[in-house]
Amino acid sequence: MLIVKKFGGSSVADKEKIYHVAQRCIEDYQKGNEVVVVLSAMGKTTDKLIELAKEMAPNPSKRELDMLLATGEQTSVACMAMAMGALGVPCVSLNAFQVAMHTTSTYGSARFKRIDSQRIRHELDSKKIVIVTGFQGMNKYDDVTTLGRGGSDTTAVALAAALKADACEIYTDVEGIYTGDPRVVPNAKKLKEITYDEMLELATLGAKVLHNRSVEVAKKYGVQLVVRSSLNTAEGTIVKEEVDVESMLISGVAVDKNTARIAVIGVKDVPGTAFKIFNLLGKHNINVDIIIQSIGREGTKDISFTVARDDVSEVIALLEENKSRITAQRIEKDETVAKVSVVGAGMQSNPGVAAKMFEAIYNAGINIRMIATSEIRVTVLLDEADADNAMRAVHDRFIEY
Amino acid sequence: MLIVKKFGGSSVADKEKIYHVAQRCIEDYQKGNEVVVVLSAMGKTTDKLIELAKEMAPNPSKRELDMLLATGEQTSVACMAMAMGALGVPCVSLNAFQVAMHTTSTYGSARFKRIDSQRIRHELDSKKIVIVTGFQGMNKYDDVTTLGRGGSDTTAVALAAALKADACEIYTDVEGIYTGDPRVVPNAKKLKEITYDEMLELATLGAKVLHNRSVEVAKKYGVQLVVRSSLNTAEGTIVKEEVDVESMLISGVAVDKNTARIAVIGVKDVPGTAFKIFNLLGKHNINVDIIIQSIGREGTKDISFTVARDDVSEVIALLEENKSRITAQRIEKDETVAKVSVVGAGMQSNPGVAAKMFEAIYNAGINIRMIATSEIRVTVLLDEADADNAMRAVHDRFIEY
Numbered sequence: 028m029l030i031v032k033k034f035g036g037s038s039v040a041d042k043e044k045i046y047h048v049a050q051r052c053i054e055d056y057q058k059g060n061e062v063v064v065v066l067s068a069m070g071k072t073t074d075k076l077i078e079l080a081k082e083m084a085p086n087p088s089k090r091e092l093d094m095l096l097a098t099g100e101q102t103s104v105a106c107m108a109m110a111m112g113a114l115g116v117p118c119v120s121l122n123a124f125q126v127a128m129h130t131t132s133t134y135g136s137a138r139f140k141r142i143d144s145q146r147i148r149h150e151l152d153s154k155k156i157v158i159v160t161g162f163q164g165m166n167k168y169d170d171v172t173t174l175g176r177g178g179s180d181t182t183a184v185a186l187a188a189a190l191k192a193d194a195c196e197i198y199t200d201v202e203g204i205y206t207g208d209p210r211v212v213p214n215a216k217k218l219k220e221i222t223y224d225e226m227l228e229l230a231t232l233g234a235k236v237l238h239n240r241s242v243e244v245a246k247k248y249g250v251q252l253v254v255r256s257s258l259n260t261a262e263g264t265i266v267k268e269e270v271d272v273e274s275m276l277i278s279g280v281a282v283d284k285n286t287a288r289i290a291v292i293g294v295k296d297v298p299g300t301a302f303k304i305f306n307l308l309g310k311h312n313i314n315v316d317i318i319i320q321s322i323g324r325e326g327t328k329d330i331s332f333t334v335a336r337d338d339v340s341e342v343i344a345l346l347e348e349n350k351s352r353i354t355a356q357r358i359e360k361d362e363t364v365a366k367v368s369v370v371g372a373g374m375q376s377n378p379g380v381a382a383k384m385f386e387a388i389y390n391a392g393i394n395i396r397m398i399a400t401s402e403i404r405v406t407v408l409l410d411e412a413d414a415d416n417a418m419r420a421v422h423d424r425f426i427e428y
Numbered sequence: 429m430l431i432v433k434k435f436g437g438s439s440v441a442d443k444e445k446i447y448h449v450a451q452r453c454i455e456d457y458q459k460g461n462e463v464v465v466v467l468s469a470m471g472k473t474t475d476k477l478i479e480l481a482k483e484m485a486p487n488p489s490k491r492e493l494d495m496l497l498a499t500g501e502q503t504s505v506a507c508m509a510m511a512m513g514a515l516g517v518p519c520v521s522l523n524a525f526q527v528a529m530h531t532t533s534t535y536g537s538a539r540f541k542r543i544d545s546q547r548i549r550h551e552l553d554s555k556k557i558v559i560v561t562g563f564q565g566m567n568k569y570d571d572v573t574t575l576g577r578g579g580s581d582t583t584a585v586a587l588a589a590a591l592k593a594d595a596c597e598i599y600t601d602v603e604g605i606y607t608g609d610p611r612v613v614p615n616a617k618k619l620k621e622i623t624y625d626e627m628l629e630l631a632t633l634g635a636k637v638l639h640n641r642s643v644e645v646a647k648k649y650g651v652q653l654v655v656r657s658s659l660n661t662a663e664g665t666i667v668k669e670e671v672d673v674e675s676m677l678i679s680g681v682a683v684d685k686n687t688a689r690i691a692v693i694g695v696k697d698v699p700g701t702a703f704k705i706f707n708l709l710g711k712h713n714i715n716v717d718i719i720i721q722s723i724g725r726e727g728t729k730d731i732s733f734t735v736a737r738d739d740v741s742e743v744i745a746l747l748e749e750n751k752s753r754i755t756a757q758r759i760e761k762d763e764t765v766a767k768v769s770v771v772g773a774g775m776q777s778n779p780g781v782a783a784k785m786f787e788a789i790y791n792a793g794i795n796i797r798m799i800a801t802s803e804i805r806v807t808v809l810l811d812e813a814d815a816d817n818a819m820r821a822v823h824d825r826f827i828e829y
Contacts, residue, residue, distance in 0.1 A: 042483055076503075082443055083507045084514035091513065094521050095506035098499035102477075105496035106484045112492065113485035120495050124525045125570050146570070169526050169547070 028193040029151070030055055033065040033161065033183035037200055038257040039103050040070035042110075048198075048257065049110045052156055056116060061151045063190065065161045065183040066107060068099025073162075089134035093163070093173045097123070100160035100179075107158045118156040121146065123163040123171070128182070130164030130172045137164050137172035138240070139181070142189040159186065177238030184241045188248035195250050197237060198257035203264030204229070204236055207280045207422045211415045216426060218278055219262075220270040225278045228370040228404045242266065270372070277371030277380065280422045282414050284365045286316065287339045288396070291346060293327040293356030301330060303353050307345055313338050316366075317399040317408060327356070331397065333408060336362055364396060365414035368406040369421060381405045387424035393417050429594040430552070431456055434466040434562065434584035438601055439658040440504050441471035443511075449599075449658065450511045453557055457517060462552045464591065466562045466584040467508060469500025474563075490535035494564070494574045498524070501561035501580075508559045519557040522547065524564040524572070529583070531565030531573045538565050538573035539641070540582070543590040560587065578639030585642045589649035596651050598638060599658035604665030605630070605637055608681045608823045612816045617827055619679055620663075621671040626679045629771040629805045643667065671773070678772030678781065681823045683815050685766045687717065688740045689797070692747060694728040694757030702731060704754050708746055714739050717767070718800040718809060728757070732798065734809060737763055765797060766815035769807040770822060782806045788825035794818050 032052060039045050048064075056062045067073075076096050080087040087095075104120035111118040126146055130137035150157045161179025164172045174181055180197055187195035204226065207215040221229075223246035230239040236254060245252050245266065255263025294300045301320065308315055316333040323329045334342055339360055346358045367388075374380040381398075384405050388395060393416060397408035409417055433453060440446050449465075457463045468474075477497050481488040488496075505521035512519040527547055531538035551558045562580025565573045575582055581598055588596035605627065608616040622630075624647035631640040637655060646653050646667065656664025695701045702721065709716055717734040724730045735743055740761055747759045768789075775781040782799075785806050789796060794817060798809035810818055 045484070079503075079507065080510060083446065083510040086514075087510040088513045091506045091509040091521055094509070094523075095503060098502050098506075101499050101502075102480075102496060105492045105499075106480065108492040108495070109481060109484040109488040112489045113487075120492055122495075122572075171523075 029061040029063070029190055031063045031065065031183050031187040031190070031192045031195045032198065033179055033196065034067070034198045034257055035179065035200075036067040036070055036072065036103075038198055039066055039107065045069075045103075045107055045110050046114075049107060049114055051257070053111065053114060053116050056156050062156045063147060063151070063186060063192070064107065064156060064158045065179055065186060066100060066103045066158065067161050067179040068096075069103045069106070072099040072102065090170060093134045094171045096173050097160070097163045097171045100162055104158045104160050111156060111158070116156060117154055118158060119150050120158045120160075121150070122160045123165050124169075126159060128164040128185075130166055130174070132166040132168065132170075132172070134170075134172055136175040137166065138174070139164060139185045139244070142185055144189045147186075147190060174240070178240070180238035180241035181244055184244045184248075184250050184252065187250045188244065192250075194253065195245070196253045196255060196263075197241075198255060199236060200256065200258065201236065202256045202259070202261045203254050204266070205279065206277075206426045207418060208282065211282065212280070212419050212422045214426075215422065218264045220265045220267065221278050222270050222372050223266060223268060224403055225370050225372050226266050228368070228401070229279050229281050237266070276373040276377055277369045277425045279370050280418055280425065281368050281370065282365060282418045283368075284411055284414060285336050286333045286364060286366050286408070287336045287360060287362040288331060288333050288364050288408065289339070289342055289346070290329060290331045290359040290361075291353065291355045292329050292359060293323055294330060295354040296322075296326050296328045300328075300353060303349075304330060304346070307349055307353070308334075308342065311341065311345060313342060317397050317406065319397050333364070333366070333397070363411045364408050365411040366406050366408055367414060367417045367421060368404055369425060370404045372403050374405075375402055383424060384421055387420045388417050391416055391420040393420075430462040430464070430591055432464045432466065432584050432588040432591070432593045432596045433599065434580055434597065435468070435599045435658055436580065436601075437468040437471055437473065437504075439599055440467055440508065446470075446508055446511050447515075450508060450515055452658070454512065454515060454517050457557050463557045464548060464552070464587060464593070465508065465557060465559045466580055466587060467501060467504045467559065468562050468580040469497075470504045470507070473500040473503065491571060494535045495572045497574050498561070498564045498572045501563050505559045505561050512557055512559070517557060518555055519559060520551050521559045521561075522551070523561045524566050527560055529565040529586075531567055531575070533567040533569065533571075533573070535571075535573055537576040538567065539575070540565060540586045540645070543586055545590045548587075548591060575641070579641070581639035581642035582645055585645045585649075585651050585653065588651045589645065593651070595654065596646070597654045597656060597664075598642075599656060600637060601657065601659065602637065603657040603660070603662045604655050605667070606680065607678075607827045608819060609683065612683065613681070613820050613823045615827075616823065619665045621666045621668065622679050623671055623773045624667060624669060625804055626771050626773050627667050629769070629802070630680050630682050638667070677774040677778055678770045678826045679774075680771050681819055681826065682769045682771065683766060683819045684769075685812055685815060686737050687734045687765060687767050687809070688737045688761060688763040689732060689734050689765050689809065690740070690743055690747070691730060691732040691760040691762075692754065692756045693730050693760060694724055695731060696755040697723075697727050697729045701729075701754060704750075705731060705747070708750055708754070709735075709743065712742065712746060714743060718798050718807065720798050734765070734767070734798070764812045765809050766812040767807050767809055768815060768818045768822060769805055770826060771805045773804050775806075776803055784825060785822055788821045789818050792817055792821040794821070
């Protein structure tokens with residue numbers, strides 16, 4: 028069996044942890060499996076490198092930032108290979124150039140285009156454990172790229188697809204995917220299985236266990252994932268195309284506090300206004316989430332939407348600059364909001380999920396500010412201060428114990 | 429003019445120093461020159477990475493050690509590019525893979541085989557300052573190699589040769605090459621020029637300003653070097669094929685305390701004994717320096733030689749193992765010795781240099797243990813405790829003020 032195993036930065040933060048991971052990989056190897064290990068940078072290395080970059084230049088070149096950040100994973104794969112070597116197991120570390128992991132050219136958020144499997148195949152054939160740098164790639168200019176935060180998950184899934192691996196295991200510091208954040212909802216339950224689509228909604232909504240892009244790639248290439256703990260051998264959560272129809276109505280409740288509401292007040296009620304606003308933001312790579320358009324006074328309307336908090340100042344600046352073109356009377360922002368969502372493939376065939384959710388929130392005495400829905404998700408925007416209570420109320424309403 | 433400028437680790441140890449180096453490079457660039465900058469790892473980074481490796485494994489894989497060490501220079505070139513970028517100058521950092529700096533396969537002490545100039549040429553044509561990682565290369569397996577301590581000098585010279593640069597400047601924390609170590613000989617003089625051969629003898633003998641291999645490469649490809657200070661704009665020392673015939677008789681006095689004397693006592697006085705001993709050491713990559721053979725008692729002879737102190741325990745073990753084969757009665761070592769040498773191309777046509785040197789040492793009341801000479805060098809072995817005094821005495825005798 029060919030197994031791709033991915034370990035995050037906290038799992039390889041120091042010598043002891045590296046040896047622990049090495050042992051786990053060696054167990055699989057000694058059972059006769061082919062093992063490919065994908066690693067993130069050790070501990071807080073990436074944060075420290077970003078600090079170093081900001082020290083060097085207030086606004087460092089994105090190309091050079093990727094060049095710098097890539098040293099983090101190169102350090103961790105070399106250390107892991109030293110550890111496995113000391114344990115007497117043949118192994119080799121490879122960086123993105125050595126594998127040849129080709130990506131698009133966008134520094135800081137590159138996407139895989141093609142991964143050569145030849146070098147890894149050769150090393151596996153030589154009976155070595157292969158240890159690959161996560162998070163990084165090379166573009167058509169032979170420059171170093173990175174995939175963005177959490178990108179090592181995507182590396183693991185893309186490698187599993189390229190190598191036609193039999194298993195892709197994502198190790199983390201929790202035991203799997205839960206129906207809610209266990210820190211907020213003490214009785215959250217671990218899911219046995221979840222679909223790619225549900226996982227995508229949860230990842231987007233801030234569940235933070237799996238990198239969103241990794242789930243997209245897994246879905247596209249049909250790579251079945253297991254999310255499990257690097258600390259124990261508990262069964263994790265399987266992420267796959269379809270799950271048992273008898274499974275729960277909803278698979279999880281997520282909270283996302285990294286959100287802000289922007290309101291564009293009093294724009295002319297003529298065609299094309301919304302297009303102008305969102306085209307402007309799209310050109311600047313700003314992701315917009317919930318959008319609400321409401322009728323204002325005297326032939327005007329108000330357009331509200333949510334964006335990530337990091338983007339707020341840029342969004343406000345852009346809108347103010349273009350205020351007359353988009354015919355806005357006033358721009359407002361509110362950074363004290365949060366999103367609570369229920370996600371579940373089951374809700375497609377079960378009407379009334381939204382109503383049940385609103386009821387739970389109403390019973391908790393919490394006011395809903397905006398609402399958005401997809402086929403497998405219902406999201407409400409509410410005051411950040413109410414978010415955790417709302418999450419517990421919704422979780423209690425849907426998850427059976 | 430195409431200028432290759434090399435800065436060592438202490439010249440790029442922190443933000444302030446990096447900006448200082450950036451400014452110096454930008455000055456040349458703004459005068460219309462093409463500028464290639466070669467950097468070592470920042471400050472003590474390489475030492476720290478070696479410590480990390482030793483923490484990971486008592487005897488880390490050499491391949492993986494090179495993989496780890498190479499992150500040091502990648503960090504410094506990225507930081508430098510960020511600094512130059514912040515100063516508004518177009519620039520790009522390149523690692524050994526991106527340039528394609530092909531080396532032999534020996535990890536830890538690789539040698540350049542071929543350097544592609546295409547990528548650097550392309551970046552220079554785009555009016556960028558090109559910042560290249562020193563010390564590292566890639567071998568035929570696409571694996572990372574390093575050149576050994578001080579290897580960044582060699583990178584600079586090899587790049588200058590490959591790019592047919594008009595100048596190759598090695599920046600260091602001293603102002604050039606001196607007739608003696610200024611810490612030991614307070615009135616040591618800075619040399620205006622020195623030949624490759626003299627520099628090679630001085631580098632080998634512990635002058636430590638230039639990496640030996642870099643001088644060999646410079647000589648082979650006729651790359652004229654300038655050694656100068658990164659802290660001021662004083663004229664440095666030019667290293668080239670031939671210097672002014674009017675130059676000083678000797679160019680410098682060097683002390684090397686990293687030496688030990690090994691004596692193989694009472695070997696049979698038959699042909700082939702010396703061959704057996706030095707063939708054995710050669711096979712184990714041990715460099716032997718001064719060799720003396722003297723007649724012993726009753727048809728035996730004694731063979732003495734010097735090696736670096738790091739090699740002593742290995743040498744003793746090898747000789748003891750093969751004691752009967754090399755017909756030795758006893759093996760002795762002495763680690764309290766040092767070498768003092770005078771070097772000068774001028775001595776070829778000036779007999780009596782050795783006599784003058786011995787006289788100076790005799791006058792200082794110091795005993796000479798062994799003597800070795802080459803065409804442009806006279807070396808004596810003496811007690812380590814006498815080394816500095818001997819150096820001052822010899823320096824005073826030869827260097828005019």
